[in-house]
Amino acid sequence: MSLELFHSQVVPIRPKLYRFAFRLLNNEEDAKDIIQDALLKVWHQQDRMAELQNLEAWCMRIVRNLALDRLKSKKYRSTEMLDRAGEMEAAHQPDPHLAAEQQDVMGRVHRIINALPEKYRTIIQLRDVDGFSYQQIADILELNMSEVKINLHRARKAVREQLQNIQVYGLQ
Known part of the structure:
Protein backbone atom coordinates (compact mmCIF):
# COMPACT_ATOMS: atom_id res chain seq x y z
CA MET A 1 0.00 0.00 0.00
CA SER A 2 1.29 3.36 -0.90
CA LEU A 3 1.10 6.40 1.29
CA GLU A 4 -1.44 7.97 -1.10
CA LEU A 5 -3.68 4.89 -0.86
CA PHE A 6 -3.41 4.97 2.92
CA HIS A 7 -4.40 8.65 2.94
CA SER A 8 -7.32 8.09 0.56
CA GLN A 9 -8.80 4.98 2.19
CA VAL A 10 -7.81 4.87 5.86
CA VAL A 11 -7.41 8.48 6.97
CA PRO A 12 -11.01 9.49 6.00
CA ILE A 13 -12.46 6.92 8.43
CA ARG A 14 -10.32 8.16 11.32
CA PRO A 15 -13.15 10.27 12.89
CA LYS A 16 -15.42 7.18 12.99
CA LEU A 17 -12.63 5.16 14.54
CA TYR A 18 -12.07 7.85 17.16
CA ARG A 19 -15.78 8.09 18.06
CA PHE A 20 -15.92 4.32 18.42
CA ALA A 21 -12.80 4.21 20.63
CA PHE A 22 -14.04 7.13 22.73
CA ARG A 23 -17.41 5.46 23.23
CA LEU A 24 -15.73 2.26 24.41
CA LEU A 25 -13.18 3.95 26.69
CA ASN A 26 -14.97 7.14 27.80
CA ASN A 27 -11.62 8.90 27.78
CA GLU A 28 -10.38 11.30 25.10
CA GLU A 29 -6.64 10.73 25.56
CA ASP A 30 -6.95 6.96 25.63
CA ALA A 31 -9.12 7.03 22.51
CA LYS A 32 -6.47 9.09 20.70
CA ASP A 33 -3.79 6.62 21.78
CA ILE A 34 -5.86 3.68 20.55
CA ILE A 35 -6.42 5.34 17.17
CA GLN A 36 -2.69 6.00 16.84
CA ASP A 37 -1.92 2.36 17.64
CA ALA A 38 -4.63 1.15 15.26
CA LEU A 39 -3.35 3.26 12.37
CA LEU A 40 0.17 1.95 12.96
CA LYS A 41 -1.15 -1.60 13.01
CA VAL A 42 -3.04 -1.02 9.75
CA TRP A 43 0.09 0.43 8.15
CA HIS A 44 2.25 -2.49 9.28
CA GLN A 45 -0.31 -5.03 8.01
CA GLN A 46 -0.76 -3.39 4.64
CA ASP A 47 0.00 -6.65 2.84
CA ARG A 48 -3.33 -8.05 4.15
CA MET A 49 -5.34 -5.18 2.72
CA ALA A 50 -5.53 -6.68 -0.77
CA GLU A 51 -7.53 -9.65 0.53
CA LEU A 52 -9.97 -7.56 2.60
CA GLN A 53 -13.57 -7.11 1.49
CA ASN A 54 -14.34 -4.28 3.91
CA LEU A 55 -11.41 -2.13 4.99
CA GLU A 56 -13.54 -0.02 7.33
CA ALA A 57 -14.85 -3.06 9.21
CA TRP A 58 -11.30 -4.39 9.54
CA CYS A 59 -10.09 -1.07 10.97
CA MET A 60 -13.04 -0.93 13.38
CA ARG A 61 -12.25 -4.46 14.56
CA ILE A 62 -8.64 -3.45 15.23
CA VAL A 63 -9.82 -0.42 17.25
CA ARG A 64 -12.31 -2.56 19.15
CA ASN A 65 -9.70 -5.17 20.05
CA LEU A 66 -7.16 -2.56 21.14
CA ALA A 67 -9.78 -0.73 23.22
CA LEU A 68 -10.93 -3.94 24.89
CA ASP A 69 -7.32 -4.84 25.65
CA ARG A 70 -6.89 -1.42 27.24
CA LEU A 71 -10.05 -1.89 29.31
CA LYS A 72 -8.89 -5.29 30.50
CA SER A 73 -5.45 -4.07 31.50
CA LYS A 74 -5.00 -3.29 35.16
CA LYS A 75 -3.49 0.10 34.35
CA TYR A 76 -6.65 1.46 32.73
CA ARG A 77 -8.99 3.51 34.87
CA SER A 78 -11.87 5.46 33.51
CA THR A 79 -11.50 9.00 34.83
CA GLU A 80 -14.26 10.75 32.95
CA MET A 81 -17.71 9.18 32.89
CA LEU A 82 -19.57 12.10 31.35
CA ASP A 83 -20.29 11.72 27.69
CA ARG A 84 -19.77 15.09 26.04
CA ALA A 85 -21.75 14.10 22.97
CA GLY A 86 -24.99 14.55 24.88
CA GLU A 87 -24.20 17.97 26.30
CA MET A 88 -26.17 20.87 24.93
CA GLU A 89 -25.59 24.57 25.42
CA ALA A 90 -28.60 26.26 26.98
CA ALA A 91 -27.70 29.61 25.38
CA HIS A 92 -28.74 28.32 21.95
CA GLN A 93 -32.12 27.07 23.14
Whole structure:
Protein backbone atom coordinates (compact mmCIF):
# COMPACT_ATOMS: atom_id res chain seq x y z
CA MET A 1 0.00 0.00 0.00
CA SER A 2 1.29 3.36 -0.90
CA LEU A 3 1.10 6.40 1.29
CA GLU A 4 -1.44 7.97 -1.10
CA LEU A 5 -3.68 4.89 -0.86
CA PHE A 6 -3.41 4.97 2.92
CA HIS A 7 -4.40 8.65 2.94
CA SER A 8 -7.32 8.09 0.56
CA GLN A 9 -8.80 4.98 2.19
CA VAL A 10 -7.81 4.87 5.86
CA VAL A 11 -7.41 8.48 6.97
CA PRO A 12 -11.01 9.49 6.00
CA ILE A 13 -12.46 6.92 8.43
CA ARG A 14 -10.32 8.16 11.32
CA PRO A 15 -13.15 10.27 12.89
CA LYS A 16 -15.42 7.18 12.99
CA LEU A 17 -12.63 5.16 14.54
CA TYR A 18 -12.07 7.85 17.16
CA ARG A 19 -15.78 8.09 18.06
CA PHE A 20 -15.92 4.32 18.42
CA ALA A 21 -12.80 4.21 20.63
CA PHE A 22 -14.04 7.13 22.73
CA ARG A 23 -17.41 5.46 23.23
CA LEU A 24 -15.73 2.26 24.41
CA LEU A 25 -13.18 3.95 26.69
CA ASN A 26 -14.97 7.14 27.80
CA ASN A 27 -11.62 8.90 27.78
CA GLU A 28 -10.38 11.30 25.10
CA GLU A 29 -6.64 10.73 25.56
CA ASP A 30 -6.95 6.96 25.63
CA ALA A 31 -9.12 7.03 22.51
CA LYS A 32 -6.47 9.09 20.70
CA ASP A 33 -3.79 6.62 21.78
CA ILE A 34 -5.86 3.68 20.55
CA ILE A 35 -6.42 5.34 17.17
CA GLN A 36 -2.69 6.00 16.84
CA ASP A 37 -1.92 2.36 17.64
CA ALA A 38 -4.63 1.15 15.26
CA LEU A 39 -3.35 3.26 12.37
CA LEU A 40 0.17 1.95 12.96
CA LYS A 41 -1.15 -1.60 13.01
CA VAL A 42 -3.04 -1.02 9.75
CA TRP A 43 0.09 0.43 8.15
CA HIS A 44 2.25 -2.49 9.28
CA GLN A 45 -0.31 -5.03 8.01
CA GLN A 46 -0.76 -3.39 4.64
CA ASP A 47 0.00 -6.65 2.84
CA ARG A 48 -3.33 -8.05 4.15
CA MET A 49 -5.34 -5.18 2.72
CA ALA A 50 -5.53 -6.68 -0.77
CA GLU A 51 -7.53 -9.65 0.53
CA LEU A 52 -9.97 -7.56 2.60
CA GLN A 53 -13.57 -7.11 1.49
CA ASN A 54 -14.34 -4.28 3.91
CA LEU A 55 -11.41 -2.13 4.99
CA GLU A 56 -13.54 -0.02 7.33
CA ALA A 57 -14.85 -3.06 9.21
CA TRP A 58 -11.30 -4.39 9.54
CA CYS A 59 -10.09 -1.07 10.97
CA MET A 60 -13.04 -0.93 13.38
CA ARG A 61 -12.25 -4.46 14.56
CA ILE A 62 -8.64 -3.45 15.23
CA VAL A 63 -9.82 -0.42 17.25
CA ARG A 64 -12.31 -2.56 19.15
CA ASN A 65 -9.70 -5.17 20.05
CA LEU A 66 -7.16 -2.56 21.14
CA ALA A 67 -9.78 -0.73 23.22
CA LEU A 68 -10.93 -3.94 24.89
CA ASP A 69 -7.32 -4.84 25.65
CA ARG A 70 -6.89 -1.42 27.24
CA LEU A 71 -10.05 -1.89 29.31
CA LYS A 72 -8.89 -5.29 30.50
CA SER A 73 -5.45 -4.07 31.50
CA LYS A 74 -5.00 -3.29 35.16
CA LYS A 75 -3.49 0.10 34.35
CA TYR A 76 -6.65 1.46 32.73
CA ARG A 77 -8.99 3.51 34.87
CA SER A 78 -11.87 5.46 33.51
CA THR A 79 -11.50 9.00 34.83
CA GLU A 80 -14.26 10.75 32.95
CA MET A 81 -17.71 9.18 32.89
CA LEU A 82 -19.57 12.10 31.35
CA ASP A 83 -20.29 11.72 27.69
CA ARG A 84 -19.77 15.09 26.04
CA ALA A 85 -21.75 14.10 22.97
CA GLY A 86 -24.99 14.55 24.88
CA GLU A 87 -24.20 17.97 26.30
CA MET A 88 -26.17 20.87 24.93
CA GLU A 89 -25.59 24.57 25.42
CA ALA A 90 -28.60 26.26 26.98
CA ALA A 91 -27.70 29.61 25.38
CA HIS A 92 -28.74 28.32 21.95
CA GLN A 93 -32.12 27.07 23.14
CA PRO A 94 -35.20 29.27 23.14
CA ASP A 95 -36.34 27.82 26.47
CA PRO A 96 -33.69 27.14 29.13
CA HIS A 97 -36.04 24.76 30.98
CA LEU A 98 -36.51 22.69 27.84
CA ALA A 99 -32.76 22.66 27.25
CA ALA A 100 -32.09 21.53 30.81
CA GLU A 101 -34.70 18.79 30.52
CA GLN A 102 -33.25 17.56 27.21
CA GLN A 103 -29.77 17.55 28.68
CA ASP A 104 -31.03 15.60 31.70
CA VAL A 105 -32.74 13.01 29.49
CA MET A 106 -29.66 12.63 27.30
CA GLY A 107 -27.52 12.20 30.40
CA ARG A 108 -29.82 9.45 31.62
CA VAL A 109 -29.75 7.72 28.25
CA HIS A 110 -25.95 7.81 28.16
CA ARG A 111 -25.69 6.52 31.74
CA ILE A 112 -28.07 3.67 30.90
CA ILE A 113 -26.13 2.80 27.75
CA ASN A 114 -22.82 2.94 29.62
CA ALA A 115 -24.22 0.51 32.20
CA LEU A 116 -25.15 -2.06 29.53
CA PRO A 117 -22.94 -5.08 28.93
CA GLU A 118 -20.06 -4.35 26.57
CA LYS A 119 -21.49 -6.15 23.54
CA TYR A 120 -24.81 -4.26 23.79
CA ARG A 121 -23.00 -0.94 24.24
CA THR A 122 -20.82 -1.63 21.23
CA ILE A 123 -23.70 -2.64 18.97
CA ILE A 124 -25.76 0.43 19.90
CA GLN A 125 -22.73 2.63 19.23
CA LEU A 126 -22.06 1.08 15.84
CA ARG A 127 -25.67 1.07 14.65
CA ASP A 128 -27.38 4.08 16.22
CA VAL A 129 -24.47 6.51 16.54
CA ASP A 130 -22.09 5.59 13.72
CA GLY A 131 -24.78 4.33 11.32
CA PHE A 132 -23.18 1.07 10.29
CA SER A 133 -25.29 -1.55 8.50
CA TYR A 134 -26.07 -4.86 10.17
CA GLN A 135 -23.61 -6.61 7.84
CA GLN A 136 -20.84 -4.15 8.68
CA ILE A 137 -21.47 -4.64 12.40
CA ALA A 138 -21.39 -8.40 11.91
CA ASP A 139 -18.03 -8.06 10.15
CA ILE A 140 -16.60 -5.74 12.81
CA LEU A 141 -17.70 -7.85 15.77
CA GLU A 142 -17.24 -11.19 14.01
CA LEU A 143 -20.84 -12.23 14.67
CA ASN A 144 -23.51 -13.50 12.34
CA MET A 145 -26.28 -11.15 11.22
CA SER A 146 -28.99 -12.69 13.42
CA GLU A 147 -26.82 -12.26 16.54
CA VAL A 148 -26.34 -8.60 15.68
CA LYS A 149 -30.07 -8.04 15.26
CA ILE A 150 -30.96 -9.93 18.43
CA ASN A 151 -28.35 -8.14 20.54
CA LEU A 152 -29.36 -4.74 19.15
CA HIS A 153 -33.01 -5.48 19.92
CA ARG A 154 -32.14 -6.56 23.47
CA ALA A 155 -29.95 -3.52 24.03
CA ARG A 156 -32.63 -1.10 22.83
CA LYS A 157 -35.25 -2.91 24.88
CA ALA A 158 -33.11 -2.65 28.02
CA VAL A 159 -32.59 1.08 27.48
CA ARG A 160 -36.30 1.62 26.79
CA GLU A 161 -37.37 -0.33 29.89
CA GLN A 162 -34.99 1.53 32.17
CA LEU A 163 -36.13 4.89 30.80
CA GLN A 164 -39.76 3.87 31.34
CA ASN A 165 -38.98 2.84 34.91
CA ILE A 166 -37.44 6.25 35.53
CA GLN A 167 -40.34 8.12 33.93
CA VAL A 168 -43.20 6.11 35.44
CA TYR A 169 -41.85 4.98 38.79
CA GLY A 170 -38.97 7.35 39.44
CA LEU A 171 -36.61 4.39 39.78
CA GLN A 172 -32.94 4.99 39.11
